[in-house]
Amino acid sequence: MKDMPTRPELLKLDYYAPMAVNVVRIVFILLVALIFTRIISRMLRGLREYTVRMMLKSGGGSEFELEKRARTITGLTRKTLFIAIWITAALMILKEMNFDVGPLLAGAGVAGVAIGFGAQNIIKDVLAGLFMMMENQVRVNDVAIINGKGGLVEEINLRTTVLRGEDGAVHIFPNGSIQSLSNLTRDYSFYMFNLTVSYNNDTDRVIAILKSIADELSQEDPYRSVVLAPIEIWGVDKLADAGAIVKARFKTVPNKQWLVGREMNRRIIKRFEEAKIAMPSSAPAVQVMLPTTAEPRA
Numbered sequence: 001m002k003d004m005p006t007r008p009e010l011l012k013l014d015y016y017a018p019m020a021v022n023v024v025r026i027v028f029i030l031l032v033a034l035i036f037t038r039i040i041s042r043m044l045r046g047l048r049e050y051t052v053r054m055m056l057k058s059g060g061g062s063e064f065e066l067e068k069r070a071r072t073i074t075g076l077t078r079k080t081l082f083i084a085i086w087i088t089a090a091l092m093i094l095k096e097m098n099f100d101v102g103p104l105l106a107g108a109g110v111a112g113v114a115i116g117f118g119a120q121n122i123i124k125d126v127l128a129g130l131f132m133m134m135e136n137q138v139r140v141n142d143v144a145i146i147n148g149k150g151g152l153v154e155e156i157n158l159r160t161t162v163l164r165g166e167d168g169a170v171h172i173f174p175n176g177s178i179q180s181l182s183n184l185t186r187d188y189s190f191y192m193f194n195l196t197v198s199y200n201n202d203t204d205r206v207i208a209i210l211k212s213i214a215d216e217l218s219q220e221d222p223y224r225s226v227v228l229a230p231i232e233i234w235g236v237d238k239l240a241d242a243g244a245i246v247k248a249r250f251k252t253v254p255n256k257q258w259l260v261g262r263e264m265n266r267r268i269i270k271r272f273e274e275a276k277i278a279m280p281s282s283a284p285a286v287q288v289m290l291p292t293t294a295e296p297r298a
Helices: 013-057 063-096 101-118 120-134 203-218 257-274
Strands: 143-146 149-156 160-164 170-174 181-183 189-197 227-239 244-252 286-289
Touching: 013 063, 063 120, 063 149, 120 149, 120 160, 143 160, 149 170, 189 203, 189 257, 203 227, 203 244, 203 257, 244 257
Parallel strands: none
Antiparallel strands: 143 149, 143 181, 149 160, 160 170, 189 244, 189 286, 227 244
């Protein structure tokens, strides 16, 4: 053990020179780490924009969808690289502070092996997250239903996926525990609804009015830019106790099916009142079906 420095030694500048050098080195390490993180952020942002442009030129999909996918992947890559950079910087700083990082690294390796045996769920979550990203199952800003819970996808991490519910609640799912995933906004969306009308109405007239309402809505702003196809009216789908059920759907850009659907419902009520078309009060006149993102099988 070194002897404690005497008072005259403490007054000499030579005593503080090594410490000053170490402080300068530590500051330099922090600056280099910060610069590297900034450079990586800019490189990933440029790579994301370049990739989206190239995929658009090759007809890889809509800009909105490609941007969501690229943002999700680059965000995950950024987090991984940042963690690696700052762990390396922390080890270098410890070395400058005269800590022996050799035993620390060896101990971390042994601890890592021990933790690995008890961290099978974490490994499962990480692998599930990687496959979810590679298969493009869901992206940030998608609306999805995961294990029965619906919401906006706010984050996709290596271990967890975060949903924000309609009521503001945050739902966090370990990726390995995701048993069912329904993406409501991949490529396009459907607003599907069942319209119940009384039996004394002419269903052909009902369908004609529905088509007229939909055509008018599709030609007006802000709906014309989000409606991708004319309304599909499948006709009388069921004969229920309350009345005849007419089934229809709108195809829209992702996340806009509810905007179109609410306006459609408002206009249906108003137009049906003007046309004297009776809707039963004992059952919901317009029953919204779960939006889907793929064509139903015949």
